Amino acid sequence: MSQKLTSLIENLLTTDSSLSFDPKQLSRFMLGTEGLTYFEKKQRNILAIIRLTQSHEIKALLDLANHCATDEELAFSLYPISTGNNWGYGTSQPAGTAKNIILLDLGLLTDIKDFDSELGLVTIEPGVTQQQLCDYLQLHNHDYMVPVTGAGPDCSILANALERGYGITPYTDHFAAVNSIQGYWANGTPYQSAVNELDASDDKFVDKTFKWGLGPYLEGLFTQSNLGIVSQITIRLAKKKADFTSFFIQMDDDELLEQAVPLIRQVLQDYEGIVGSINLMDQRRLLSMFAKNPKGNDTHQVMANQDIAKLAKQLQAPNWTIVGSIYGSVGVVKAVKKEINRIFKQLPCKRIYSNSLIIVVANKVIKYIPSFLVNRVPPLSVAVEQLDSFNKGKEIMLGKPNKVALKLAYWRHKETVGFDKNKLSPG
Ligand SMILES: Cc1cc2nc3c(=O)[nH]c(=O)nc-3n(C[C@H](O)[C@H](O)[C@H](O)COP(=O)(O)OP(=O)(O)OC[C@H]3O[C@@H](n4cnc5c(N)ncnc54)[C@H](O)[C@@H]3O)c2cc1C
Known part of the structure; x- marks a missing residue:
């Protein structure tokens, strides 16, 4: 990566965010479960990894990527991950094989921004994991279930919903439970729904309660697409039953x-x-x-x-x-x-x-x-x-995450016998 691009990126990151080219760190994110390394034409590459600590930095980086797009020396793409545990579907490896991809790790954005305990509506950032939401609900005695999956405690709730993930708590279709999305399109334009813009209340309550909003439904474009980067979602949680x-x-x-x-x-x-x-x-x-x-x-x-x-x-x-x-x-x-x-x-x-x-x-x-x-x-x-x-x-x-299903991914793993089953992580 050129020195010029390095400085351009470093100049727009806040102090706690980081840019790294350390091969050891990068190789950790290249450990896919899909065996892509066995196929020459499917090899993935990443130039660097950026770890963000502020969601407004997403826009600054997208603007920079668009600005550099026509410059042969500086052009780069961003591939976002929330927790990067998309095991079986790419893990944290970019979807494309281009050589100038920078991984954008949103795992440090772990704010649970709002919780409506009457309706079970929670607004979360990309890095909020199943375990973090579970701990939050327990700490505040909220009788709601985490939309858990077999992928377990360390996985992002937001990314799983964007992947149109599936679970076995009452709200099985995780994207169906997403009421509202905020983020940025690939050209850097911020996205929030029309209802969000019309809603004059501080907590944007109407937007958070009304999935379908006004006019054409655009939020589906953020799912399984990489057409934009989502900075927060509001989802409905299922209430625990008696x-x-x-x-x-x-x-x-x-x-x-x-x-x-x-x-x-x-x-x-x-x-x-x-x-x-x-x-x-x-x-x-x-x-x-x-x-x-x-x-x-x-x-x-x-x-x-x-x-x-x-x-x-x-x-x-x-x-x-x-x-x-x-x-x-x-x-x-x-x-x-x-x-x-x-x-x-x-x-x-x-x-x-x-x-x-x-x-x-x-x-x-x-x-x-x-x-x-x-x-x-x-x-x-x-x-x-x-x-x-x-x-x-x-x-x-019952909406409490654990790693019981992860053993499935270890059937052919050479070191499977010695693994602690509570510490499994297939990537
Ligand atoms: C044993 C086992 C059991 C599993 N069980 C289930 C299951 O029950 N249900 C299920 O649905 N899946 C399951 N999975 C699949 C997968 O591991 C999970 O879906 C996992 O949650 C996805 O990883 P992640 O949350 O870390 O997402 P990430 O890897 O962070 O992201 C997933 C995708 O979303 C994109 N993305 C991430 N964040 C953003 C963002 N902020 N904006 C835009 N795009 C973004 C990424 O580019 C990537 O393409 C299982 C896998 C294994 C190995």
Whole structure:
């Protein structure tokens, strides 16, 4: 990067923001989970990384990029990341292969700017993670759920919404829950909705409550596009309900899938708004969370059906697992649980509910079993691990982030055995 461009950028950054070309730092952001490095034509490059501490610097940088665009020596592009954990979809690597891309890290913009406790509307900057929002809600005793995803505590809420991410709390479609966006188009023009401009109140309350605004809906252009950079969003959070149970329906016969899918659809249609979402998992998906890869962790080999059958027998993993959640008052949860039981009774399957006596008792008993015994008796350690994952799955459905799903990304990782499962980070 030229000295001239370096000074131009440094001159517009505030004291706590930084520009770095340190190869060690840059290489950390080139660690994708997608294997792009194996393809010559797909190699990504970054010139430098800028870490911002003030959101107004976004505009100054976009203006500079536009100003330099026609100068061969100075031209550069900006690729924004919020937390850069877009695992499986690029991680923090730029979407394009140009050689003059500067990564714009917005992860230090972590202000929770406003919270309306009556309506559950929260206004956040790009770097606010699932864990930070969770801590904030807990600290202030706000009974709302974080829109968590399987990607876990260290991921940005804003970036996941812009990616049109999906979760298993009641507001499953994360972009649908975005009521208002502020940011900048690529040419540096600031964006706020027409309602925001008309709204004379200090807190821009109308804008934050009314997703569709006036005239053509432009905010969708910010999603999965890199047409602009978003500096803050306001999202609706789902309120915690008085009661909850998750359900796990296990089927031991592949042939039952065809009959199960219409039943899942029926539950989602009949209990819309009460049953959050339903996950349908096959045996491979389940085993990758509990089993050790018998081919060895560094081997890129698809598992044969016999391997799967052997592992499934050892770990008592069903062919298909249907996982869902019921939210509501005590009476509603009880009634819908009964209905789901009735609907699935027509199939030979096992139905487990997180509020059933067996799970409640198992959780109590397991606390008293000494860990040396758990480690020495394999069936016991499997049972403990499965119960732990079951409980963590329940936490996610209740809007509390954790890393339980990240193990999925480590099935073929050579060092997977030694990893602390609470510190996983696939990138
Ligand atoms: C095991 C596992 C489970 C997962 N589970 C889920 C899941 O349940 N649901 C789900 O949706 N995803 C899931 N993911 C995918 C992904 O990891 C998440 O969506 C993650 O939240 C995205 O990373 P991020 O939030 O750090 O976004 P970033 O990497 O920061 O950004 C994502 C994209 O948005 C753009 N962007 C970021 N910030 C801005 C901004 N301010 N303005 C404009 N554009 C911006 C970036 O350029 C990038 O293209 C999972 C991944 C793994 C490995």
